[in-house]
Amino acid sequence: xxxxxxxxxLSRGALATLLIAAGLSAFxxxxxxxxxxxxxxxxxxxxxxxxxxxxxxxxxxxxxYDTELVKLITANAPFKLHQDTIPWAGILPGVTTGKxxxxxxxxxxxxxxxxxxxxxxxxxxxxxxxLTKTGGTAIKSTTDLNGKAIGVEAGSAMEKQLQALDxxxxxxxxxxxxxxxxxxxxPEAYQDLALGRLDAVVNTQINLEALIKEKPGVFAMxxxxxxPVYIAWAAAKGNDSLIAYINSxxxxxxxxxKMYELQKKWLGASFESMPETIQ
Amino acid sequence: MTGYDVYSIxxxxxxxxxxxLASIALGVPFGLGCALARWYRIPxxxxxxISYVSVVRATPAVTLALLIYFALPDVGLSLDAVSAAILTxxxxxxxxxxxxxxxxxxxxxxxxxxxxxxxxxxxxxSLRLVVLPQVFHAALPAxxxxxxxxxxxxxxxxxxxxxxxxxxxxxxxxxxxDPLPPFALALVLYSLIVSAFVIAQRTIExxxxxxxxxx
Amino acid sequence: MSGFAIVWQNxxxxxxxxxxxxxxxxxxxxxxxxxxxxxxxxxxxxxxFPRRLAALYVDAxxxxxxxxxxxxxxFGLPAxxxxxxNWISGLIALILYNIAYMAELLxxxxxxxxxxxxxxxxAFGFHGLGLFLRIILPPVALAAxxxxxxQTIQIIKDSAFLTIIAVAELTHAAxxxxxxxxxxxxxxxxxxxxxWMLCMVIETxxxxxxxxxxxxx
Numbered sequence: 172x173x174x175x176x177x178x179x180x181l182s183r184g185a186l187a188t189l190l191i192a193a194g195l196s197a198f199x200x201x202x203x204x205x206x207x208x209x210x211x212x213x214x215x216x217x218x219x220x221x222x223x224x225x226x227x228x229x230x231x232x233x234x235x236y237d238t239e240l241v242k243l244i245t246a247n248a249p250f251k252l253h254q255d256t257i258p259w260a261g262i263l264p265g266v267t268t269g270k271x272x273x274x275x276x277x278x279x280x281x282x283x284x285x286x287x288x289x290x291x292x293x294x295x296x297x298x299x300x301x302l303t304k305t306g307g308t309a310i311k312s313t314t315d316l317n318g319k320a321i322g323v324e325a326g327s328a329m330e331k332q333l334q335a336l337d338x339x340x341x342x343x344x345x346x347x348x349x350x351x352x353x354x355x356x357x358p359e360a361y362q363d364l365a366l367g368r369l370d371a372v373v374n375t376q377i378n379l380e381a382l383i384k385e386k387p388g389v390f391a392m393x394x395x396x397x398x399p400v401y402i403a404w405a406a407a408k409g410n411d412s413l414i415a416y417i418n419s420x421x422x423x424x425x426x427x428x429k430m431y432e433l434q435k436k437w438l439g440a441s442f443e444s445m446p447e448t449i450q
Numbered sequence: 451m452t453g454y455d456v457y458s459i460x461x462x463x464x465x466x467x468x469x470x471l472a473s474i475a476l477g478v479p480f481g482l483g484c485a486l487a488r489w490y491r492i493p494x495x496x497x498x499x500i501s502y503v504s505v506v507r508a509t510p511a512v513t514l515a516l517l518i519y520f521a522l523p524d525v526g527l528s529l530d531a532v533s534a535a536i537l538t539x540x541x542x543x544x545x546x547x548x549x550x551x552x553x554x555x556x557x558x559x560x561x562x563x564x565x566x567x568x569x570x571x572x573x574x575x576s577l578r579l580v581v582l583p584q585v586f587h588a589a590l591p592a593x594x595x596x597x598x599x600x601x602x603x604x605x606x607x608x609x610x611x612x613x614x615x616x617x618x619x620x621x622x623x624x625x626x627x628d629p630l631p632p633f634a635l636a637l638v639l640y641s642l643i644v645s646a647f648v649i650a651q652r653t654i655e656x657x658x659x660x661x662x663x664x665x
Numbered sequence: 666m667s668g669f670a671i672v673w674q675n676x677x678x679x680x681x682x683x684x685x686x687x688x689x690x691x692x693x694x695x696x697x698x699x700x701x702x703x704x705x706x707x708x709x710x711x712x713x714f715p716r717r718l719a720a721l722y723v724d725a726x727x728x729x730x731x732x733x734x735x736x737x738x739x740f741g742l743p744a745x746x747x748x749x750x751n752w753i754s755g756l757i758a759l760i761l762y763n764i765a766y767m768a769e770l771l772x773x774x775x776x777x778x779x780x781x782x783x784x785x786x787x788a789f790g791f792h793g794l795g796l797f798l799r800i801i802l803p804p805v806a807l808a809a810x811x812x813x814x815x816q817t818i819q820i821i822k823d824s825a826f827l828t829i830i831a832v833a834e835l836t837h838a839a840x841x842x843x844x845x846x847x848x849x850x851x852x853x854x855x856x857x858x859x860x861w862m863l864c865m866v867i868e869t870x871x872x873x874x875x876x877x878x879x880x881x882x
Contacts, residue, residue, distance in 0.1 A: 256611060258610070260520065263844065265520070268523035326840075326844020352831050358620070360831075362623075367743075504861070508821075508857075513835075513836045517854070521849035521854070606826070
């Protein structure tokens with residue numbers, strides 16, 4: 172006979188080591204209402220690590236419009252911020268599954284997203300444009316995007332807008348976009364445009380203008396491909412208490428002009444006629 | 451590349467090394483536990499180990515990292531990025547370590563267990579004093595080989611935002627729009643880390659050859 | 666669970682990702698095996714310079730993680746004037762990387778080939794490439810089948826890294842579906858199930874080849 176219990180203890184030990192390592196930092200998953208966030212003294216937020224100028228990393232620390240704005244408005248809040256900087260692919264699913272209380276990221280407000288997300292008061296307004304390389308480009312307007320390879324971030328609102336444009340081009344009798352290339356982040360897409368693997372990249376006007384300022388002479392702004400939309404932070408659907416609280420802070424920052432100052436600093440313009448809430 | 455960029459890639463190297471060591475420190479004993487569960491044919495646990503090894507061996511580390519970090523919150527388990535990274539790497543190296551330990555255990559002559567029992571050793575004693583030292587000796591070269599492969603699979607956790615060498619280099623490249631210099635530095639750093647393991651492996655093999663030669 | 670329904674609705678995208686993974690892996694396997702066999706000739710050859718060069722290549726690839734290598738090819742090729750799309754760049758990276766591993770495992774298998782087989786080949790008048798193709802390669806390749814099977818699984822797993830350079834393989838498809846519909850669990854579980862099935866097919870194939878080798882003996 173074999174002494175099974177000794178081995179069982181041993182294997183359990185190994186399993187336990189693993190689970191403890193994993194479990195130590197596991198926090199309970201529940202869409203954090205305002206009361207829960209106050210009780211734990213911490214709001215878990217997610218930002219992207221490369222979405223200049225809204226959010227990016229400078230010398231090892233997160234910065235950009237979203238990061239500075241959330242710090243500004245929660246300076247006197249009864250909780251601290253726990254900020255995770257993660258790739259875009261994890262941000263919205265992280266909010267719907269309750270891993271994060273709020274996506275403090277430049278989320279474009281769309282009707283499809285309203286079904287699963289609750290948006291806070293808008294923090295910016297933008298239109299999606301296409302971007303090309305400077306000089307010698309054959310793309311003069313959106314109709315010239317027929318038969319071209321275009322890069323976009325996977326799972327972004329810009330991707331949906333690009334798909335809609337593709338459908339519109341085809342409906343108008345064009346060939347449609349040759350290929351929509353989905354990237355996990357924009358840096359690789361810009362790189363591929365510069366290298367000539369793509370004919371165009373679509374992103375919001377704000378992002379693209381910041382890029383052109385940073386890299387003059389390489390890229391040229393194209394035309395809008397969709398209607399203007401609002402940009403807002405998002406919590407899980409039904410988290411009204413948190414949204415109401417964040418809205419009050421955001422609107423206060425509008426009233427004393429601090430939000431507009433940050434917009435001018437990071438986004439190059441201020442948006443003073445946005446609605447107070449998003450239904 | 452600025453001085454800070456170089457520094458950030460070196461910092462990434464530190465995080466690559468820590469993640470590798472943590473997952474090796476957890477994955478080697480975890481693999482042993484799983485292998486013993488199969489060797490002693492423990493009911494429930496043994497078939498569980500078989501399916502774990504089969505599935506995880508076939509799963510890319512990238513996909514496993516995405517599942518653990520982005521998808522487990524869906525079923526109520528939310529980890530921070532570092533824990534998710536360690537869990538991913540431990541589970542993936544653990545599956546390979548299980549097979550290595552199991553191979554060494556299969557080669558172990560079971561009649562030694564009977565002799566140990568005849569000397570009045572308890573099962574736990576014979577495992578600790580008789581089985582493990584010999585099995586460890588047999589498994590060591592393969593374990594070190596797997597550690598080398600493990601270090602090379604650490605970039606997988608870059609997809610969940612861990613800033614190890616690869617992601618640090620990616621960030622620099624994304625900012626400067628000149629990705630080749632940071633990636634060249636990253637390649638050099640990886641080669642240094644991996645060659646440390648390769649040298650360890652060759653040293654062990656050489657010693658074995660010398661020890662194994664007839665006098 | 667509604668997640669499964671969403672993934673089912675998007676099965677077209679998932680399956681095309683799967684098809685890309687299969688195609689990339691199969692092409693990489695074929696090319697890296699053929700080119701790896703050539704490299705193993707250099708590794709086991711008498712000429713000193715080619716042998717050193719081949720060993721250097723193998724060692725370099727063994728020290729580098731695939732993702733970083735893929736990035737390097739992806740960004741590096743345009744720097745030397747070669748501009749290929751993401752898919753081709755990914756394929757080239759997979760092939761160049763795995764040539765080294767295939768060469769190394771064929772070399773090890775060649776080493777264990779009894780010397781008298783080669784001598785017998787010489788006696789029958791086989792030399793050079795003819796000797797390699799007719800006498801050395803068949804037993805070496807057969808003996809290496811389990812190792813080649815393992816390496817194929819490695820190729821499949823490495824191909825998942827190509828999601829980062831926007832190659833629409835299986836993991837890429839799963840990520841794309843989950844970021845659009847917020848169904849991370851079902852998307853990734855489906856992807857893992859498909860990877861697992863693919864590896865099962867390979868392991869079954871290897872076992873079948875093993876029985877074939879037994880029968881040949």
